Amino acid sequence: MTREIYDEDHEAFRASVKEFLDRQVVPRMEEYAGNHGLDREFWLEAGKQGFLGLEVPEQYGGSEAGDYRFNAVLTEELAKVNMTLPSCVGIHADIVAPYLVHLTNEEQKERWLPRFCSGELLTAIGMTEPGGGSDLANLKTTAVRDGDDWIINGSKTFITNGGSANLVVVAARTSPEKKAKGISLFGVDTSLPGFSVGRVLDKVGQDESDTAELSFEDVRVSNADLIGPLDTGFISMMQFLPQERLGSAVTNLAHAAQILAETIQYAKDRKAFGQPIGSFQHNQFLLAELVTQVEVTQAFVDQCVIKHTKGQLTPVDAAKAKWWTSQVQNEVLDHCVQLHGGYGYMNEYRVARAWRDARVSKIWAGSNEIMKMLIGRDLGL
Numbered sequence: 001m002t003r004e005i006y007d008e009d010h011e012a013f014r015a016s017v018k019e020f021l022d023r024q025v026v027p028r029m030e031e032y033a034g035n036h037g038l039d040r041e042f043w044l045e046a047g048k049q050g051f052l053g054l055e056v057p058e059q060y061g062g063s064e065a066g067d068y069r070f071n072a073v074l075t076e077e078l079a080k081v082n083m084t085l086p087s088c089v090g091i092h093a094d095i096v097a098p099y100l101v102h103l104t105n106e107e108q109k110e111r112w113l114p115r116f117c118s119g120e121l122l123t124a125i126g127m128t129e130p131g132g133g134s135d136l137a138n139l140k141t142t143a144v145r146d147g148d149d150w151i152i153n154g155s156k157t158f159i160t161n162g163g164s165a166n167l168v169v170v171a172a173r174t175s176p177e178k179k180a181k182g183i184s185l186f187g188v189d190t191s192l193p194g195f196s197v198g199r200v201l202d203k204v205g206q207d208e209s210d211t212a213e214l215s216f217e218d219v220r221v222s223n224a225d226l227i228g229p230l231d232t233g234f235i236s237m238m239q240f241l242p243q244e245r246l247g248s249a250v251t252n253l254a255h256a257a258q259i260l261a262e263t264i265q266y267a268k269d270r271k272a273f274g275q276p277i278g279s280f281q282h283n284q285f286l287l288a289e290l291v292t293q294v295e296v297t298q299a300f301v302d303q304c305v306i307k308h309t310k311g312q313l314t315p316v317d318a319a320k321a322k323w324w325t326s327q328v329q330n331e332v333l334d335h336c337v338q339l340h341g342g343y344g345y346m347n348e349y350r351v352a353r354a355w356r357d358a359r360v361s362k363i364w365a366g367s368n369e370i371m372k373m374l375i376g377r378d379l380g381l
Helices: 008-035 040-048 068-081 084-102 106-118 176-182 233-269 281-309 315-339 341-345 350-362 368-378
Strands: 123-126 142-146 149-159 167-173 183-189 195-200 212-222
Touching: 008 040, 008 068, 008 084, 040 106, 068 084, 068 233, 068 281, 084 106, 084 123, 084 167, 084 233, 123 149, 149 167, 149 183, 167 233, 176 183, 176 233, 183 212, 183 233, 233 281, 233 315, 233 350, 281 315, 315 341, 315 350, 315 368, 341 350
Parallel strands: 123 167
Antiparallel strands: 142 149, 142 167, 149 212, 167 183, 195 212
């Protein structure tokens, strides 16, 4: 079914993203995987193309598209390559961006945003903590006032871009007695004394991503690095989480659809017992089911993108999109591996890497169980 949410400008932008990826990124993916991270050249080139500042005002070097559909197009094209690219780029350009655009003062915008757009200043977001998981209200990292400064102590884990970021938006407890209402956000320069990167984590998939542990030991930051009003960090995180979850949904579905399309071609080309494996009735029925599942899900995700573009996407609908697309993706890719037979279990085949890369989508951006809790509460249960 033809999708109708994009116009000529979006498709022209899609073509430019695809050309950039085909020319400068895809040929280097094995190198990125071996290095467990995207190098700075990648970020600088993405910045030159204008892909990092879609939400940033023009006066600070961005394109200020004012239309989330451009974010969605970028995410879809990145996801067609693999899950790592939309994860790493998404953290910087789709998840951190709203914090730096909407919560910062003029001095902070001028200090951070031009280099954010150019790729010179790579960002990450420090929410998740060891033992904390999806329970953001119970974080242990603290920021204690010391004159005009704050002293940050604590640790974060599973931080995408954590091994290479220059600036980390850190959630820390500033008023412990207020519980969730006592959390604030800080922009922490990773060159500051006391900040350190622990392990770059050895993940099951997404080898190209530098997911890391971060440690803060008496890290002194200025009050000028406080992002947004004091003690409003948890509210801000809840405000921006729907966009993160929608980005996850867009990624999940675009990635699954791409691998499914490649698997259909494989089913046409691969022969067994003298005929293409796709001609067997079981495989025909299975592929019919998977294509329908992806296209029906696409209709819901497209509606979520439209709603978010209009500023109308609810946290509950974002939760539905996140959990359902991650479930669909994992089911589709598992079947794609099976259709490839033994080759589907070989890392040299894209389907195997895609299958590994996708599993975390049921965990990150809030686990699927948390998503179902949000939906259930909205039902009055």
